[in-house]
Amino acid sequence: NESPLDLASQYGRLDTVQCLLNCHPGLLSDIVRCHSPLHLAAKNGHKHVVKLLLDSGFDINYMTDIGTALHEA
Numbered sequence: 001n002e003s004p005l006d007l008a009s010q011y012g013r014l015d016t017v018q019c020l021l022n023c024h025p026g027l028l029s030d031i032v033r034c035h036s037p038l039h040l041a042a043k044n045g046h047k048h049v050v051k052l053l054l055d056s057g058f059d060i061n062y063m064t065d066i067g068t069a070l071h072e073a
Helices: 004-010 014-023 037-043 047-055
Strands: none
């Protein structure tokens, strides 16, 4: 059950991530899962997407069963 934001983050699609965040400002607050767009971007080495998500207000300390996005990087 990956969201469009998950997929765009996972594959480093910066323009798509930006568009989704602009079109749906509450998108980051809806995340309640075992992974997050930030985790997926960090795991796949997409630094530009990680920066955009953090600049957009994503919680750097968001924890999953694995840990924070830093654990995924």
